Amino acid sequence: MKNKNILNYMLAASIAIGASACKKGLDLNPISQATTTNSFNTADDAEAAITGVYNTFSSQDYYIWDNVYYGDVRSDNHYSGGDNQEFNQLDLLNISPTNSKVYGDWAALYNAILKANLVLQKVPAITDAKLTATRKNQIIGEAAFLRAFNYYQLVINWGGVPLVLTPISTTDPSETNTARASVTQVYDQIVSDLQTAVNNLPDTYGSDASVNKARATKGAANALLAKVWAQRPDRDYNKVLTYCDAVINSPAGYALVTNYSDLWDAAHYNSSESILEVQFNGTTISNWSPGLLLPPSITNTTWRKFITPSRDLAKAFDAQGDVVRKNQSILFENAPWADEYWSTKVGGSVPFSYKWRNFVNGNSISRQYLLRLADIILLKAEAQNALGRPAEAATTLNIVRKRAGLQNTTATTQADMALAVENERRLELTQEAQRWYDLVRYGRAETVMNNLVETNLVTGQRVNYNMTKEKELLPIPQTELNRNPALKQNPGY
Known part of the structure; x- marks a missing residue:
């Protein structure tokens, strides 16, 4: 080997x-x-x-x-x-x-x-x-x-x-x-x-969602094929569209859940929107990571937490008037520590990553979705637009926006639609390990990171990410x- x-x-x-x-x-x-x-x-x-x-x-x-x-x-x-x-x-x-x-x-x-x-x-x-x-x-x-x-x-x-x-x-x-x-x-x-x-x-292993969402299925394979053909350097958006449609029209019956909050409240896991997720049960298989992210009011711990939402992310939600997804992704709370980006004073308001919010006696059933339908729907919109069909892309994009309580996109040109899809993926999929690879795929990682205005409040200096292709x-x-x-x-x- x-x-x-x-x-x-x-x-x-x-x-x-x-x-x-x-x-x-x-x-x-x-x-x-x-x-x-x-x-x-x-x-x-x-x-x-x-x-x-x-x-x-x-x-x-x-x-x-x-x-x-x-x-x-x-x-x-x-x-x-x-x-x-x-x-x-x-x-x-x-x-x-x-x-x-x-x-x-x-x-x-x-x-x-x-x-x-x-x-x-x-x-x-x-x-x-x-x-x-x-x-x-x-x-x-x-x-x-x-x-x-x-x-x-x-x-x-x-x-x-x-x-x-x-x-x-x-x-x-x-x-x-x-x-x-x-x-x-x-x-x-x-x-x-x-x-x-x-x-x-198979499309499914039967009627038990806890099996169908835990195992690889035909839907999961088609979903990953769609992502692969979008991400590889010799991308083929016709294939992306084909594989996205295979998922969307699957006999497995994938469908967006009605309420975005249902994805994260720990009461609706293995839903119709889920394609593949890890089956944490909080006892024999427990997810320990929420304890590292959630605020003191939930964890009963006072040490500083990790993976803090950025000011730029919060602004992106606000710019869209996206209250629904912001409230499910970010929780603000006064923290018993200082934060160099949000509050230099102890006790100031700091945001916490909130999608993995279940935490009981040190254990959690909170889950990452390894694959879910909204990602694939937005990828379909990206493919339609890349193939010169921005009007169709708008129709697809609006399916996800409607669930978030937003009006239809105003983007009409191919260039504007590309940015609209990029932003929609950012707001829909934050804390789901997608954003960096989207920026790389769009060829925008250098532009976005080098134009990002983030200030270290302790030093008063703008952060220089010095992003390069490498x-x-x-x-x-x-x-x-x-x-x-x-x-x-x-x-x-």
Whole structure:
């Protein structure tokens, strides 16, 4: 296989397999470990193995909150908050290759990929009669989707990365050390995996939403294909439109929930709008990140919190008169600390990231949506406009605006519509790890970040983000470069 450090993580974690199989829903608790040589003989082995791949969504920092740093804190949506210098590097776009968060997330994503590789290699050979052909194909589709999903996170953050497509069986550097594939090669592999997923996955697994929103489905694969064909450098908006329509018209019956607040109140998870979400239950599988973001009135803690909404984000909501989504995304409260962007005095009004608002006795069922319909509807509007159909884009855009209580867009020209879609995605999807990649896709990351007016109230100085083209990508972790001489650093680092 490819990279020695990836190998170390695989050998340390092995593959989660051998305990209880997946029954009605997904049990995402850690499962007992087994080696690649004595497992994968039974249907239970296959179920436990695929559950182990899903486990990354609930067990790794990347999907719990680090992706919001990459997608929102790096952008104009949020400040890092707190006093962790490695988080501040992401906020100020001054990221070091030795940043431990960058290294940890790289390793976690590859760990998930290696688990998926093992499933894809071993499950087809299982002869247990309890593993029906239909279920075997579904598991193969799920593993292909999950490998693609994790590679998508790698390519949008680091660009071209090593393609690791078979399980590790050696520590020989000649096998584990390899150069980076090109960005196009990584995207091509993602598309190939997602086509396998579409061909093998059902629209639903039955009537239980807690299963249908926890597992990869045909709708999830089509949704990711739409995002992939928009994000890759050789984007194809005709394909984006095709895959968006496949989701919107899916037999799974995806539909926007009536009230935007229903997405976040913890009483309406696994809704018709959800395509894929992590099934935190607050007990055996609890989300700890809300305790790091929510105000003292909810957490009963007085230490400074992280991922603070920016002044520019608040202004963007106000400029649109967008009360509905602002109130569901930002909660203002007097804080028992000073904040360099909002209040230099202790006890001043400070905004808190509010979408993950459930927090009871230190536990939470608050969830990130890995994929949801509003994202796909707005992506459809983007594709329609890019294809020279701004009037159609307006009709699509207004579906989301209406749910937010806003009037129809006034944009009519293609240029104005492009900015309208960009802004709508910002307000709809804030704190959902999308903004940075939108700016990169639109070729506007440098313009937006260098024109951003944010003032440090302590120093009285405007923040200089010094955004460059090279900073669109994260640095390859220095630890990886040290271990694998075939890897090359991203330009600018």
